[in-house]
Amino acid sequence: MELRHLRYFVTLAEELHFGRAAERLHIAQPPLSQQIRQLETELGFSLFYRTKRTVRLTDAGQIFLLESQRILSQLRHAIALGQQVSRGEIGQLTIGFVSSAAYNVLPPILQAFRAQVPGVTLALHELTTAQQPQWLQEGRIDIGLFRPPVESNGCQVETIFQESLTLALPETHPLTQQKKVSVRSLIGEPFIVFPRAVAPGLYDPIISLCQQAGFSPIVAQEAIQMQTIVSLVAAEMGVAIVPASLQQLQRPGVTYRPLAEVTPQVAIALIWRQQDRSSTVQRFVEVVRQIAQQWIA
Structure with missing residues (x-):
């Protein structure tokens, strides 16, 4: 039995007329009659009572119609789901992010992605920059937001945001x-800093800025x-040079001040597996690229 047999049968059962059913199916009437007979032979019972003027379902045919309609409905649903998955519209996406991304790029990215692709469930993991390539290789996350540079063999990296540095002082x-x-x-x-092993993309610009001013900071x-x-x-406990967007983290006892010098730009980038062909990942990248145009223009 093939799916076309079910479609032929359901169409005939709905029309109860071979001519109209054949017209709907875009086939001639004799092949339709032949296909229905083949189906009945394979099933071992009659689906229709036929006379020269009427066609009606047998009791077995009525039951078979209900189940056939259910099967075809499930098939249409399965096809629709497959198409949505292939377009990256449903599924799950696991995202790693550095804590500082929560104060700049992460909220608008999540808002835009959920608005455009509401069928994808998002799972978030706060990770350091150093952790993300390993989690990607192990398949524990699908995509990450991190502070470059990082050792990223087998990964695709794309900068989406850049910002200057500012100073956090005790009030x-x-x-x-x-x-x-x-x-x-x-x-x-005394300085409070990120460990270089965890975030060289922040540590190195801060140390370089101090060295250009003629000193090495006391960590x-x-x-x-x-x-x-x-x-x-x-x-x-000390002062800290931090990304400018961190000023959104208003904490009692802390005052932010801009630095007089032009500071290095620190970046946030996307990272994902180079060989990942997931439509959901590619859709996420597309959404991020759309909104990142305003950040890196």
């Missing part, structure tokens, strides 16, 4: 009285989360 610090703070003013200050404490760094600043 009692004398430098909060200045509208802009020169980097040289930070000589001798008093390292932390891998933006929230922790700001909390340590609030606790007067």
